[in-house]
Every structure is written in structure tokens, then in C-alpha cells.
Amino acid sequence: MSSSTSTPPRSRSPLGRGRKAADDGPRARFSQLLPFLFEHKKVLALVVALSIVGAAASLAQPLLVSQVITVVQAGDPLDMLVWALVGLVIVSGVISGYQHYLLQRTGTSVVYSARRQLVHRILRLPISQFDRRRTGDLVSRVGSDTTMLYAVITQGLVDAVGGSLVFVGALIAMLIIDPVLLGLTVLVIAVSVVTVVLISGRVRVVSRKQQEKVGDLAAAVERSISAIRTVRASNATERETAAIEADARGAFDMGVKVAKISALVVPIAGIALQVSFLVVLGVGGFRVASGAITIASLVSFILFLFMMIMPLGQAFGAINSVNQALGALGRIQEVIDLPVEGQDDREIAAKAAAAGAVGAALAGAPAIEFVDVHFAYETPAKVEDEAALETAAAAAAAGFAAAPDGEPAGDTTLDAVAGKGVLHGVSFAAARGKRTAIVGPSGAGKSTILALIERFYDPTSGSVRFGGVDVRELDRIDLRSQIGYVEQDAPVLAGTIRQNLLLATPDATDEECVRVLHAVNLGEVLERSEEGLDAAVGEDGVMLSGGERQRLAIARALLAAPPVLLLDESTSSLDGLNEQMLREAIDAVAENRSLIVIAHRLSTVVDSDQIVVVDHGRVVGVGTHSELVLSTPLYRDLAKHQLLV
Ligand SMILES: Nc1ncnc2c1ncn2[C@@H]1O[C@H](COP(=O)(O)OP(=O)(O)OP(=O)(O)O)[C@@H](O)[C@H]1O
Numbered sequence: 001m002s003s004s005t006s007t008p009p010r011s012r013s014p015l016g017r018g019r020k021a022a023d024d025g026p027r028a029r030f031s032q033l034l035p036f037l038f039e040h041k042k043v044l045a046l047v048v049a050l051s052i053v054g055a056a057a058s059l060a061q062p063l064l065v066s067q068v069i070t071v072v073q074a075g076d077p078l079d080m081l082v083w084a085l086v087g088l089v090i091v092s093g094v095i096s097g098y099q100h101y102l103l104q105r106t107g108t109s110v111v112y113s114a115r116r117q118l119v120h121r122i123l124r125l126p127i128s129q130f131d132r133r134r135t136g137d138l139v140s141r142v143g144s145d146t147t148m149l150y151a152v153i154t155q156g157l158v159d160a161v162g163g164s165l166v167f168v169g170a171l172i173a174m175l176i177i178d179p180v181l182l183g184l185t186v187l188v189i190a191v192s193v194v195t196v197v198l199i200s201g202r203v204r205v206v207s208r209k210q211q212e213k214v215g216d217l218a219a220a221v222e223r224s225i226s227a228i229r230t231v232r233a234s235n236a237t238e239r240e241t242a243a244i245e246a247d248a249r250g251a252f253d254m255g256v257k258v259a260k261i262s263a264l265v266v267p268i269a270g271i272a273l274q275v276s277f278l279v280v281l282g283v284g285g286f287r288v289a290s291g292a293i294t295i296a297s298l299v300s301f302i303l304f305l306f307m308m309i310m311p312l313g314q315a316f317g318a319i320n321s322v323n324q325a326l327g328a329l330g331r332i333q334e335v336i337d338l339p340v341e342g343q344d345d346r347e348i349a350a351k352a353a354a355a356g357a358v359g360a361a362l363a364g365a366p367a368i369e370f371v372d373v374h375f376a377y378e379t380p381a382k383v384e385d386e387a388a389l390e391t392a393a394a395a396a397a398a399g400f401a402a403a404p405d406g407e408p409a410g411d412t413t414l415d416a417v418a419g420k421g422v423l424h425g426v427s428f429a430a431a432r433g434k435r436t437a438i439v440g441p442s443g444a445g446k447s448t449i450l451a452l453i454e455r456f457y458d459p460t461s462g463s464v465r466f467g468g469v470d471v472r473e474l475d476r477i478d479l480r481s482q483i484g485y486v487e488q489d490a491p492v493l494a495g496t497i498r499q500n501l502l503l504a505t506p507d508a509t510d511e512e513c514v515r516v517l518h519a520v521n522l523g524e525v526l527e528r529s530e531e532g533l534d535a536a537v538g539e540d541g542v543m544l545s546g547g548e549r550q551r552l553a554i555a556r557a558l559l560a561a562p563p564v565l566l567l568d569e570s571t572s573s574l575d576g577l578n579e580q581m582l583r584e585a586i587d588a589v590a591e592n593r594s595l596i597v598i599a600h601r602l603s604t605v606v607d608s609d610q611i612v613v614v615d616h617g618r619v620v621g622v623g624t625h626s627e628l629v630l631s632t633p634l635y636r637d638l639a640k641h642q643l644l645v
Helices: 034-038 041-074 079-122 127-132 135-143 145-177 179-226 228-233 237-289 295-336 346-355 386-399 446-453 476-481 497-501 510-519 546-560 576-590 625-631 633-641
Strands: 368-380 416-430 435-439 461-466 483-486 564-568 594-598 610-615 618-623
Touching (some): 034 041, 034 079, 041 079, 079 135, 079 145, 079 295, 127 368, 135 145, 135 179, 145 179, 179 228, 179 237, 179 295, 228 237, 368 446, 416 446, 416 610, 416 618, 435 446, 446 594, 476 483, 483 546, 497 546, 510 546, 510 576, 564 576, 576 594, 610 633, 618 625, 625 633
Parallel strands (some): 483 564, 564 594
Antiparallel strands (some): 368 416, 368 461, 610 618
16 A cells, blocks of 8 residues: 555554565464464363373273283282273274364364455455565465465374373373382483573574465466466467476475474484483383382383383374474465455545445545645565575574564565655546546556556545545445456456456346447457357466456446446557547447546547546646647647557
8 A cells, every 4th residue: 555644554564574584585483373272262172171081091901001011910810800901992992083083174174264264354455565465475375385284183292292191191100110210211301402402592583484485386387377378479388387396396395494494393202212212221120120110010111111102102293293284374364464445444435435435425526536645655675685684584593493483683574665656646536427538648547546546546635536435434335336448458357258348336137238239349258169158268268368357347347337437547558449449449348437448549538528648647638539630749749659649
């Protein structure tokens, strides 16, 4: 958002903005994971309850085994004990299977919930966010980063909760059996826990970087695919492939790093088990020999030791997967924390809605009016010192733990600053029910004018008025429902003709669809395929010609029958017939409504009620064609070039 009035403070996200750490980038805390888990608290509670039962069943096993040994030594019959053991094994198996299913389902639900939140947020971000974010990276956050959350649930976290019960239970049992042996075991375990915690902080950082690389990869793929014809025609396939492969390689390298660090974690539980086993066996042997404990006690102590180490391994796995997930969650949360479009003006909009401001547009006021409008797009801030960031990241890596906050070392490309002015004191009024054309050289600011009417951006100063009311005082949804907008060059969505038409007017009937298609001279496309309205138009409408695409977009706007229609004429050159059809389409939509059309071909606009000439963001002339030819040199030149005078 470029408006000085509505731009939120720089520090938008608690994670990313305004706070730069050595490993620059969005970071998530464990507490931010909790809301995702909390959504499933009932199922998770059930899983924990099952874990407790499972833990009890597991804990009972060594006790039974110890009983079996005692009974065998005494030469007594074993019947009941054996059946109890079999029963316990079966119960443990069933419980663990059900638990596994619940965890997988919950993991999938957490991913689903994160995706929903992300999509909900992304589609509502201010347009300025799309100017500086890469589409592929956003797609990757929805598709890839979210899947990392799955592992938190399935790989350990909840298991570790249940496991910790086994751990505590085993600990108590071991304490009762032999406190001396336990002391030695705890010592070995404490060393391994400290090591794992130190290593896993690094996993979070590297995992986030890996996700960033996956984002880069997705953005690169999107870039090439969306321009595939140009890429092919430029013989750039090899170079584009190489560039994408380099991004894939970056993701792979980071993946290998994650694997290396994780690989340090995995054997630690095993090593801890082996070391404690040897210590317990050695010292335990002496203690049996000296009569301090019995053989049965030593055997059950060792079984408890195994039982205690298993959940420890789970806990280490959990720490690892949580840290990986937190890397991805940082990127998810960064988007979720962005303000949605209009977040700042909710109060104004509520007031406006209460007052019915759109409906109460002032009688006699122009449909659209610009009053001394100045505007500058925000431009992404530069990364000031990448080398400093790298050094700081390396320093943090050496420290192994999660990076501490540092001084701002630079700026990511997602922060924005006000760029150079695009509109400078633009004033004009588009009368109701009339046709206003905006003309001017490329880059003059014509499309920007339409963007301000749609409130994709707000002016830096001055005001844009709809029916005499400043658009900032209107509810955006109401405002947009009054305005049709046909954007330049890319107006068709993948899908069928019907889906395209119904985008703004989901309830329109087939008859209405067919009527608007005829109104814009597109009746013929219905005859091309037996499917009629259900014929697919392909990604970006590639199955339609440039002129047809533009007219389909006009038909869509026409179907909604808005009182004001903004039309950014396609810059692509149309042949005579297509141009004629476009003019007829515009004539059809101009009926009974206020039309503002950006024209690249003066022939489309010579008969407009009013023409506004824009040059370098300034209005340099307003009038009819014949007036402007006399009064405005720029217009005269444009007209001359297009052979109209
Ligand atoms: N989203 C954007 N972010 C930053 N700058 C932009 C953005 N859109 C346009 N600009 C800049 O604003 C200026 C005006 O662009 P605009 O698209 O309004 O011109 P135009 O008159 O419609 O041009 P054309 O006739 O070529 O479509 C240009 O210098 C352009 O580079």
C-alpha cells in the first residue's frame, strides 16, 4: 500500500519485519505451533490417554517377566502369567495401531488447517504484496511448507508425550530397584539430551532455509511455465532448465544439510542405550555378586532401561521434527500475519456500510472524480549487505543453537519503501452515464489511475471519489460491486467459458451468459464446440485469440451490469475486424453506464464524451477529440501518429 494514510507500521509481522537476526528470515516459536495442535485437542487427548494405557501395558511387561523368572526358579506352573503376557502384547498392539491412525489423521488435519488459513490470507492480501512477492513462492508455502507440520504430529510429538510417561514410570521402577544403577544411567542420558538440544536448534534454521529454496524453486518453475512460449521462442529452454536445476540443487543441498544434522541426532539415543547398558551390566554384575541386588532385579532393571531409552529416542525425534516444522511454520506464519487488504479501514467501512454510503452517492456528483491525486508505488527495499548476513549466519551456525537476535543487518526484498511518484496532482471528473477515455504514452500512469479507482492502492495524497464520496470512506466490497473492471491483456481464467463469465455474477442464467457473449460479438465461440458454455478456455485462455480474450472479459463485466465500467484496452494489436468487434463491444457496454476506458488506439475513443490526456503522471489536457487536437500538442501528436488528423 502506498498511501501514507493507510500504510501500517513497518513492523507488521512479529516474526520477520523490523527484526533482523543473524539467520535473517521468518522464524517461529514453539508457542506458535500450539494453536494448530489445540484445534485437535480432543483427538490428541484421546491419543495421550491411549498412550497412557499403552505405557501401562508396556510397563507391566517387565514386571511380568520378572515374575516369570521367579516362578520358574521356584518350579511353579506358569499358565496364568503366560496368558497375561500374551494379552498385554495384543492390547499394546491394538492400541498402538489405533493411535497411529489417529495421529496420521490429525497430522493431515493440521496441514489442511494451515493451508486453509494461508489461502484465506493470500487471496486477501493487499495488491501491493503481490507486486513484490513471487507467485511460485506463495504457492510453495501453501503446498510444501504446510506438509512439514504433518511430521510434528506423526513423528514423535504426541508419541513423546506418551513416551515420557513410560520414561517416568521406568525411572520410578528403576529407582525402586537400584538407585545406584539409576544414578549412572541418568548421567549418560543427561549428556545425550544436552547434545541433542544443542544440535536441533540448528535443524530449525537449516530447515527454514531448505523451505526457502523450495520456494525459490517453485517461483522459478512458475516463471518459466507462465512464459513457456517466450522461453521456447527465445531458445532459452536449456538456460531456463539450468536455472531451475540450480534452484532444485539449492533445495537438495539444504536437504542434505538437514539430513546430516538429523543424522547426528538419531544415533544419540542408540549410543546412550549402549553405553548405559554396558555400564549397568558391568556395575550391576558386581552388585549381584556382592548380593546388593538379585539377578531378577538386574534383569528387570535392564528391561526398564530399554523401555526408558525407547521414548528418549522418540523425544529426540520429536525435537528434531518440531524444529524442522518450526522452520516451515516461520514462513507460513509470516504470510498469515500480514495484514489483509483493508484491515486498517474496517471501522471506516463499517461506518460507511451503516450509512449506506455507496447507495447514498451524492446526486449530481460525477461517477468518478480525481482531486489532486498524488501516488507512488512502494518498491522493495534493497538487501543492503548480503555479505554481512552471510557472515552472521555462519557465526550462528558455528554456535549450533538457534540464532540470537541481531542488529538490523540489511533488509529483505519484501520490505517496501515509497518509490518514485507515478501520479502528480491528477484531477479530472468522469461524468455519469458518459464515456471518458484516458490516453497518453506508455508508462504515463493510465493503468495506475484505474487501480486507484478499484482501490488496489490508495493515493499518497488527494482523493479519488465515487459518486462524490471519497473511496476510502466506502466499503471495498460495495465499491467493487459498483464497478466493472477489465484489465489489460490477462483477463481470462483457466476453466470453462461459463466459469469465466460467472466469476463476478455466480447466479447468472445460461440465457444471460449467451446474451452477453452475443453483445460482445463472441456468439461464435459457442459454436466451436459442442460443449458450448462448458467449453474449456485453457490456462490463461490460450484457446482464444487475444481479441476474443479481451471481449470475453468485457462480457464478464457486462454480465455483472455495474453502473461504472473501467476498461484497460489491450495493447496487443488487433486486426481491423477484431478492432471493429471490440468497438462494438465497448459500445454495447457503454449503454446506460459510466465508462472509463484506457485507449491505446485513438480510433476507439474519438467519439468519447471526454478524453483525458495523461503524460508523466500529469493531466495535460481534457476535452473532446476535436478540442484536444487544437489545445493539446501531445494529443495532436498521438492523433497524427495514428493518422486521425
Ligand atoms: N505494481 C507496480 N509497482 C511498481 N511500479 C509500477 C507498478 N505498476 C506500474 N508501475 C510503474 O508506474 C508507472 C506507470 O505505469 P502504468 O501501468 O500506470 O502506465 P500506463 O500509462 O498504463 O502504461 P501502458 O500504456 O504501457 O500500459 C510506470 O513507470 C510503471 O513502471
